[in-house]
Each structure stands twice: as structure tokens, then as C-alpha cells.
Amino acid sequence: MNFNLSEEQNMLKDSVARFVQDEYDFETRRSNAANPLGFNPDNWQTFAELGWLSIPFEEAYGGFGGGPTDVMAVMEEMGKGLVVEPFVATVLMFGGLLSKSDNAALKDAHIEKIIDGSLQGAFAYVERQSRFELADVKTQAKRDGDDFVLNGEKTVVFNGAAANKVIVSARTSGKQCDEAGITLFLIDADAPGVQRTSYRLMDGQLVANIKLTDVRVAANQVVGEVDDGYKLIDAVVSDVTIALCAEAMGIMQKLNTTTIEYTKTRQQFGVAISSFQALQHRMVDMFMAGEQAKSILYRAVCAAESGADDLAKNIAALKVMIGRNGKLIGDEAIQLHGGMGLTDELDVGHYVKRLMMINTTFGDADYQQQKFNRLAYAE
């Protein structure tokens, strides 16, 4: 039993930490996010050169062959820097779907480009009505000769504005909320009939609604099996959930340190407010919330590494705790910063907003708790 990173993993973690340290101070981050793409393309090239974009991919496709622990190491540091470059959307989601599929042609065609940084991808799974139900898919795909014709709208697509290629979940059979009958299609972002409306989320990322009107997709552009896309979605969402929680972990640590430091400098009633016992105990609660979140993250990563059969339960538990403890830490960080916590120029509010978006992604704490309940208590 050990909770240590391998030497290789430590080096990886350090390289991300160093990048954030040297290239990603808060003002730079602000301008990166302000870029029309939603991130800084030069940074993306740096990621490619540093080999980060290859982490989760098999060696066979030029990947680093990394596992959950490697991804955690990277994401935790990216969280501390509030990195806006779409590592999750392009590498973990888009790339994850491809590498989990058994479609060699599609892998050959794209994974290399992801790794060298020349391809931006996105996964379009949300619909206006779907809320957090991954299987709630109204977008229709009808066979027409060797093609499929897609109609419908996907919303809040992460990296949807910058993506060259998009994997879209669409219904080829079954009812609106059936897990069976969902198929994944790889489409060009500028294919005829694709119309994008892009907008920003509070955490700075640029997303898009993607309207599909009679979009033709060749059958060989199906990722995974026809009607059987849900299996892939579920597997990738599990991986990405752990990754996002690792990012949140880094953010919580950052907020805790920042808050402690601030209370030591902020004077009220003639003393540093860090000397007020009531605030001390609340910062202890923040600390405990962070430590507990780290523990359950480690638990989920260990379960993923060993392919434990209660992995799904562990991931639901992780997402619940990241959501709840993240809220506690975020609320307290702003409150203890007082008026300063309300300003846009301070980074605290931005970390909190990112935590909030992570909580929402793939289902908030309440949603995940009901999932946990089903897994744990359903007779």
C-alpha cells in the first residue's frame, strides 16, 4: 500500500507546476482566457512539446500510456493555475472516446494530431432538456445509404468554439432516455449544416451550442458501435470525473492557502483577523474538508488503477464530496476575504467559479449522491 507518486509522475507534476509558476500568473491567465479561441494557442504548442497531450494515449499511437494517477498529477497542478487550455475537452474527452473505441482507422487519423497539438476536439453530449442525464438524447441520426443524417441541437459544448472535430451523441434507436440506441459520430466542426453559437461560462471557458441540420456523416465516422455509444460515454465520463476532481483538489488547496495567508495580513480591530478563534476554527473546517477530499480522490484513483468493481460507487462518492467540500471552501474563502473577495481583480472569485462549474459538470453533488444511493442501497 502506498500513496506516493512514482518518480516519473513526480517529474510530470513538477513540470506542470513549473509551467504554472513561470508562464501562468493570474494576469496572463486572464488574457489567455480572453483569447477569441478561449485559450492561448502558443501554450497548447508548449503542452505538445512537453508531451502532456500524449499522457493518456497508448504507446502504440505515440502516447505516454499514462493512467489515472498520471492524469491526477497533471490536473491537480492545472487546477492551481486555473489553466484554461482545453486539456480536458480535447485530450481526455475527445481523445478518450477515440482511444476507448476499437476503431483503428479513426485512432490512426486523429490521436497523432491530438498529441502534436494540431487538432482541437470536443465532445457534444449535453442537450437543452437533458440536464445531467447522459442518456437523455433527442438529437436524431437516420441512416441514409452509407451515411447517417443528423438533426438536433447539442448545448454547452466544452471547447465547442475552437474544436476542429466534434464527437456528437445522437439517437439511432430507442426512446429519449434509453441507454441503448445512442451512437457517437465524429463530425467536422465546419461541416455543412453545423451551426455554432458560442458564449462564455463564468470560469472563463468558451463553449458553444451546436445546431445540426441534415448533417451527413459517413458510417465509418462512427466512434464505437452503432446503438452502443453509451458504454463509451460512461467509461470516459468516469475517467474525466476523476480528472476534474483532481483539478478541483488543486483549487481547494490553493484557496485554503490563500485564505490563511490573507487572514494573517488583514487587520481589523487592531489585530490580524487570523487571531480570531471563530475564524481559526472555520479555517480548520476548510482544511479538514480539503484533506477529506484529497483522501477520497486517492481512494477513487486507487480503485481506478486496480479496476475495482466498486469503482462507480467510489467515483460518485468522490464527486459528491468534491462538490460539497468545494462549496464550503469556496464560500468561506470569499467570506473570509471580505470585500476583497467580491472583486474581480482578486483571483479568489475565479477559483470559486471554476469549482462551481466542476461541481455542475456531469451532475452536481445532489445528483451524484442519488447515484451513490442507487449503487449502495438499492436492494
Added chain:
Amino acid sequence: MNFNLSEEQNMLKDSVARFVQDEYDFETRRSNAANPLGFNPDNWQTFAELGWLSIPFEEAYGGFGGGPTDVMAVMEEMGKGLVVEPFVATVLMFGGLLSKSDNAALKDAHIEKIIDGSLQGAFAYVERQSRFELADVKTQAKRDGDDFVLNGEKTVVFNGAAANKVIVSARTSGKQCDEAGITLFLIDADAPGVQRTSYRLMDGQLVANIKLTDVRVAANQVVGEVDDGYKLIDAVVSDVTIALCAEAMGIMQKLNTTTIEYTKTRQQFGVAISSFQALQHRMVDMFMAGEQAKSILYRAVCAAESGADDLAKNIAALKVMIGRNGKLIGDEAIQLHGGMGLTDELDVGHYVKRLMMINTTFGDADYQQQKFNRLAYAE
């Protein structure tokens, strides 16, 4: 709009307060509870002489004709004294069922005796399986000529050990959990076929399980209408819930004052622990919990006085808040008393235990919240 007691109500409240002050110090209370009856019969006579036993009854039956506010005034003070005499069981529950029924003969025969203190009553509504469902009644009553024959077992009957007469809910028709088909029977506690097992609850009261084997009851001993007893039960439980919450209110106030006083005298690390800001803020939370509970009690009492149509919703809300805030205050009272809070000789633990039993009675906070949800949000 006013939240004041009438002069008459203030006098009533003061008389109970004075009784507790003069006749009910904690050691006396201990011996009163230790009495084989579960209370001190001399006190009961005093209650009769002071007219308290007549409070809720109509003038026509020699009662004082008091309403929810009068009962609240009395119960709040009884709560402060942890009075064990069965005012609730005999006067409010047993007496309440009688006076809400339209059975003049039964009223004539018993209300007078309740008022003069010569009759102890109880209401047997709980069954082993029923949990908090008042309509979950398995005890059977079969017609046999002019009689009914009762078989079954009622459990945790308040004042069941001392009661001379017991009103029993039994099923005359319908399925186990139907509201229709429940009938209330007035029986002698020592009637043939009645077997009592009595035991104590942690709050000091003596209760009983009552086993009924072929117990014959004359049809004229039916309280209310055959098959229509639930209406009465529901009405009385509403009244008694408000009364118990008023008692809880008095207990919370007592616990808050006691805790504040203790922290001012208890020295640790060379100072009174009341000077620790973290504890101060927690005592403020206790205070706010008490004030909020008082407000929602007043709200429910006002709704009862005016017969508001959202009375049921107000009572559910009241019971939820009394349960939750009572737990917060009880937990903190023990915690802030430290080791002393764990001793039986200190009164704190006893107040907490009574709060816990009040929370459970008629359904705990969780149960009442689901009732509130049904009343408030069912489409």
C-alpha cells in the same frame, strides 16, 4: 397584530412558573419521576386545585375554555421544570379526544373527573409496526351483538401504567394503513383481557404496552363515530403537537440560559470559557435556533387560534424546526458543559432526553419534513 399573552394568560403562566420554582427543584423532580405511578399524585391534586386540569375543556363541562395560547403558556413553563405529571396524556390527549367527540354521555361521565383530578387517562395509538403512521392500525375490533371485541397490542402508551381509562384505536374495517375504518374505544385499564407491561423511557415517564385479548367493549363506549376515528385522532394530534413544541420551547430556553451561565463560571486555560470566540459564536447559533423556534411556535399558535387553512403546514414546519433546533441546542448544551454534561446528576442531560422524546413523538423532524413537503409541493 400582537404576540402578547392576555392578562389572564399571564397569570396562568406565572402560576405554573411559581409552582415549578417552589415545588419542583431538580431533586424533587427526580423523586416524582421515581414514583411507581411515574409521577407524584399529590402534585396532580395541586394541578386540580389550581384549575390547570380544566384549561382546554368547554365551560359547559366545567372547563376553563382555554385555547392554544393558554395551553402554550402552561406547557412552556412545565417544560422549564421538566414536569413529569401526565398533563399531556390525561388532559390533552385522553381529554382532548373526549371533548372533540360529540358523545355527550362519555363527556358527562369523564371530563368532570379529569378536571377534579380523580381520573387518569391515556391514548393508545402506537403499535409495534406502526412507527409514526397514525393510520397503521392492526388491532382488530369485531362487532358482537351490542359489543365490540378487541384483539391486538398497543405499545409505548404514555401514562399507560397509571391510567384508569384508556382510549384505544382499533380497526373495524379497511386495510392496515387505511385512514377509514379506524374506531376509538374507551376501555377500563383493568378490564378482563387487558394485560399491561410497563417500562420507563429516558425522559423519566412511565409507559406501557397494552395487550388486548378478547376485550369486550360496549358500543356506547365508542368515542366519535365507528370507522371514523381518524378525524378525531388527527385533530387531537395537531393540538398536542403544538403543546409539546411549547414544552420543548421552554426546555430550549432553559438549556440556553444554563449553558451561558456555565461557560461564564467554567475556567480553562486560566479564563472563563465564555471568553472563547468560537464558543461565543456557537452560543449565538443556539440563541438564534431558540428564537426561530419561538417564532414558528407563535406562528403555529396564531394559525390555530384563527383556524387558518394552512394550519397543518404550519404545524409540520413547527415540528421540523423544534426537532432540528432542539437537537442543535441539546448537542451543544452537553458539549459545552464538557464532562459535567455527561453526568446524570446534572439536569442538562435530562432536559436533552426530554427534547429527544418530544422530537420522536408523532414523528421526528425528517418524517414531519416529508409531511410538510407533501402539503407544500405536491402538484
Added chain:
Amino acid sequence: MDITFSAEESAFRDQVREFLAENWTEDLARRIRGEDEEFKAAQIEWQNKLNDKGWLAPGWPVEHGGVAWSVTENFIFETERSLAGAPDVVPFGLKMVAPVIYGFGNDEQKKRFLPRILKSQDWWCQGYSEPGAGSDLAALKTKAELDGDDYIVNGAKVWTTYAQYADWIFCLVRTDSSGKRQDGISFLLIDMKSPGITVNKISSIDDHHSLNEVVFDNVRVPVANRIGEQDKGWTYAKALLAHERTSIAAVADSKRRLRDLRKLLSEEISGGRPLLDDVQFQNRLSNTEIELMALEYTELRVLASTADGKGPGVESSLLKIKGTEIQQAIQQMYMDLAGYYSGVLHGDETAESIGHAFGHDARKAYMYGRAATIYGGSNEVQKNITAKYVLGL
């Protein structure tokens, strides 16, 4: 114990409903949700309608144009007003500086300022907090030095809401640094057009401009604009703080927000069922609704016990703490209901083009709502006050 309305009170409620039906129009509601000048104009238009009716200034002395409502009438008006979705008045003039002026100002000042406040001809803002003096108000450093018939004011105020619209600012300034911190503070009324005043926008986490920094660089303020005695400003300001805390509780507005939330929950479908049927969400709703049902009566108890008009005292801390906790719980539920859309910033798009009606507004309300537990004396300070003055700790 009696909360039933008298015939007169019921009649008054009908009157209020009628007034709102006539004057709180769709169009006005739309414009008041707008930005900057559109908002300002609409807000003033609304206040003028109230003033024409004579309902703008409850609590003010009648001789100055106030209306003498009973606690119940005030409760009725506030309830109906917010259930109709109509906004409260901007408090800085009507609720904050006016009581100080008619309470402690001289006749000259009353004549000069009160009528213009009633007619919403002057937009006021509040100059209390400073970079180094937040909840610890008495630590303020902005200095006013006497120079002939003027004070020369130097320093800075922060978190000044709506300073960008303001014609006047009422300030606490230090006129004497010897002695206790609460002493040596004076209460000045300052014309925002005075030379030497700069207003700097503070961008805040709600991506909306309401907060500002107001910098004073040798600003001349006539001694005639000082309220009461020099160095006694703290005592005048203190009287206001309780008022402020009470109004921050905003019980009636939370009732409306909960009612609207309930409707949205019944329309949002998750896994084929309306979210309102979700026990977990029902419990969050009722946790908040029950606290609010209690707080409504706590407020009534406080008001009833202070019906002499003196206004609430330390109990107002409880109202402020609970009221703001409830507001934030409601804001959180709107966010969780919005799901992915809770992050939406409209930018060049609109609710229609993005396809979600309230996500953008929910985020704004949530983010702006973080301030409620901080301003008006942070909730931590409210607890200190309660511990000391109510519990005697």
C-alpha cells in the same frame, strides 16, 4: 396572540394590490432590470409613483412627507410589494441618510435635502467603509480638516454601491484622531460634483457594475453640510446600522424568490420527472421555507416590540444573519436548478439565443449575493454583537 387582519387592514391590503396592479407595469419591470441609465431612470420613475401615492417614505415624520403606517400596514405593504415583484426603494437616500437628517439635522438641512430625496431629485450613496475599515468601521481614516467655513476632506471610501449614479454621498470622516476611535468622527453630506472627487469602478465577481471606490483629494465641504456636532458623527450613524441590518433581511423578497423558484422547479424535467418531485430538492426547499416562515415571525416580533418607532436594536443582528443565510440558500438553489447554464454569461448573446431563461440572472444574483453576509457589518461581527449585547458573554 393574534395575527388576523382587521377590516381596515384588509381594506388597506386591497388598496395596495390595486395600486401595484395599476403602477407596477410589465414595461417598467423590464426597464428596471436594465443596465445603467435605463435602470436609474426606471427606478426613479417607480419611486415617484410611490411618492405621488404618499407611500414612498414610511417611518418618516408626516410633516416631512412621511407616512405613519402601523407595523401591520408596513408588513402588508412590504409583502404585497415584493410578491408583485416590485423592487424596494434605493435605501441610501430614503432609508439611510434621511432618518439622520430629520433626526439630527438642522431645519436648514431638512428643508434643503428631504424634499429632493422624496422627489428622487438627488441620488445618494453611502460613504462608510474604507480599505482599512470594513466591519471595523470605527477604524476609518478619511480626514476632514477645518479651513474657514469649509472642511478639507482627504481619503477614500470603498464598496460604495451606485456611486456612479450619485449626486450626493453621506460620509463618516475623522475630524479628531486623539481619544477613543469612536470619538472624533463627523457626519458630512458631500456633493458628488465637488472638485477633487474621483469615482473608480470596482469590477466585482457578478460581472456587473455596482461597487465603486470614491477618492477625496482636498475636497471642500461647507461646514453647513455637517450633521449635528463635530466629532459626534458616530452616534448619528449608529442609529442607522440597526435599520440597515433589518432591511438587509429582506424577508418579503425571499418569499417571492422561493415562490418563483417553486414554479421553475415544477417546469424543469430531470430523468422524466419534474425536479419539484425530487425529495432531495424538496428538502432543500423546505429547509429554507421553514426557516423563512420562522424569520417572518421573528421580524414581526421585533417590529411589534419596537412599534414605538425607535426601530429595532441588537435583535436586528439575528434578522441580518438569518435573512442573508436564507437569501444565499435560495440563490444556491437557483444555480443548482440552472445546472450547466448556471455558468452562462450572455455577452453578445441573449437568453433566447443561448436557450436558457434564467441562468445568466441566477449567476448574477448568486455572485452579488455573496456580499450580503459581508456588508452592513459582516455576519461574524453580528455574532460578536449578539454574544456581547444579547447574551452578555
Added chain:
Amino acid sequence: MDITFSAEESAFRDQVREFLAENWTEDLARRIRGEDEEFKAAQIEWQNKLNDKGWLAPGWPVEHGGVAWSVTENFIFETERSLAGAPDVVPFGLKMVAPVIYGFGNDEQKKRFLPRILKSQDWWCQGYSEPGAGSDLAALKTKAELDGDDYIVNGAKVWTTYAQYADWIFCLVRTDSSGKRQDGISFLLIDMKSPGITVNKISSIDDHHSLNEVVFDNVRVPVANRIGEQDKGWTYAKALLAHERTSIAAVADSKRRLRDLRKLLSEEISGGRPLLDDVQFQNRLSNTEIELMALEYTELRVLASTADGKGPGVESSLLKIKGTEIQQAIQQMYMDLAGYYSGVLHGDETAESIGHAFGHDARKAYMYGRAATIYGGSNEVQKNITAKYVLGL
């Protein structure tokens, strides 16, 4: 990052399960739930079975009869032990005084006391807290004055668990009142049969006798029974406190309690449905289970990081706080599950005659459980420690 068991570790787990299946019998379980002498005898019987197997004293130096388990082996044993429902050893001798004796005692003391502790021939209790010194341990006043080769001990200790069974008590006593409060404290081993010792029962809110007051009236204690140097007792005792806090967390026992609770919930019917189907109760269960899943790994992280045997440091405060919060949350759920029966005191009746299996025990556990957040350094003190030594506040 790896938690999978090696082949050896899996084999060890099977060994533990086998041992428990053979030695933790129904009959022993029944007697250990008994009162007074029956409990004491059964507890000793159980500890002797562990000792015969050589598993009684993990962490002890092997030369003294300890067993050198890895963090993982220790985790495996504790998990299996508590899932089987077997109790922990009584800590006072084996886990609390023994480490002090083999850590700081002289050879004479080691030879004299350690073997008898291993054989459970001496029942120990802990003499730390005093009426005036609870969480503030260093305020203790019990005095020991040198008189020839003896100390004369006067004073009183409180909250002494199982003193009524004890043959020996280890005490912190004041041997010097000048200087810092932590100085001048000595660590004495005192024979409970010494003249001048009185044990007074403290009735506690769980209506069960575990707590006592131990009064010392001119009790003679040979200097030979002092651990280490005079006036240095605090440093020896401190080493223990972290140990104590860690074991109070009792993660493995909470896992069993949750598992059993889940079963009871599936059997309790409310309104025709098992209570386990109730979303509200499910959420309370999962709130606690998720915290526990995390705490289990927090404990492993702490143990792994201190596998050098030095034992945990300040991180143990977190384990104590969270562990006891979880225990109390579980106790509360048992109470709420029991409903009306959560109040039951058996008295002359039994679970059978009253008709409820666990109400009486749930109440006992709940009431006794109140102590967990108070003893071993109250959770408030744990937060102070964490704030100071972990967060540097």
C-alpha cells in the same frame, strides 16, 4: 498510488478471518455485552486468545511480546476484527501505559509490568483529567510530595473509565508548582489497592457505570513507580495523546456499525416501504458513509506517512474530530430508526418483553457516545491544535 493487497497480505487476511471464526464465538460475544464482572471476565478471555496468537500488542517492541505489523497488516486486522464485531482491547494498559513503560521506563519497570499487561493480569485505568483540568490537562493539581522513598499523593482524578475494575492507575501528578504549567508534572504508576484510594462511581447519562472519580488521600507511592525523571512526566504523556486521538477515530468500527444499520433499515417498514428506500434516510446514510470512505483513506495516509513507528502527530486531530463526528452521526441514525423505542430503558423488562431488539442499546450507545467529542482532548481543543500547529494561525 496502490492499495491492492500483495499475495502475503491476502494470505494474512485469510489467517485473521480464520482466527476470528474460531475464537470470536457467539457465546463470548454475548458475555462481553454483559455488565460488570461478566464483561470484565469475557474481555480478559478475549485478550488472552489474542495474546496466545501473538496478536495482542501490535506496535510493541517484539522483544517485549509485541507484533511488528506493517501499516497494511494492521489495517487488515482492524478491518476484519471490527467487521466480525469483535471489540478492541481495553486501551489503558496495552495502548496507553505500555508505550510509556517500554518507551521511557527502566528495565525493572519493563520486567515488572509489561508481561502482566500482555497476560491481562493487571487491569489499568488512566488518571489524567481532574475536576479543574479537563481539556486543559496541564492545569492538573493532584500533588505528589517526596517523603523518603515514597511520594505522598493527594488530590482527585475524574472521568476515570473502568476504575472500578482497575488494579493499577497511571497518573499525571504535580511534583513542582513553580515554573511553566507543563513543567513540574511527574508520571506515576499507582497500585489501586494502596491505602487512601477511594473510587466513587459517577452515574452518567447512558445509565451505565463506566466513569468514576478516584480520590487520593495521602496515598504512598514508591519512587520506584515513577516513570523517567521527576517533573518530566508531561513529555512522556504527550507522546500518548496522539495515539489516543487516532484510536478514538475507530474507523473500522464505524464501518461495521453502518453495515449493520443498513440491514436494520431494510427490515424497518414505514408506511408500507422499508425505511432504506426513503431518500431522506438514504442521504443521511450516504452523507456519513462518504465521509467515512474518505476518513478511512485519511487514516491510511496518516499511518503510511508515519510507518516509521513514531506514530502520528498533529494530523491525528483531524482523525479524532471527523471520526467522532461520524460515530455520533451513526448513533443518531440508530436512534431515529428506533423511533419511539429510542427512549426505552429495559429496567426489569427485556428486549423481548418490550418488543424491540435494539432501542435500549441504541440509546446507551448514543448517550455514551456524547463523550467521544469531549474526552481525549475535546474537539474544540483539537481544532485549536490544528489551527496552531498545522495551519500556523
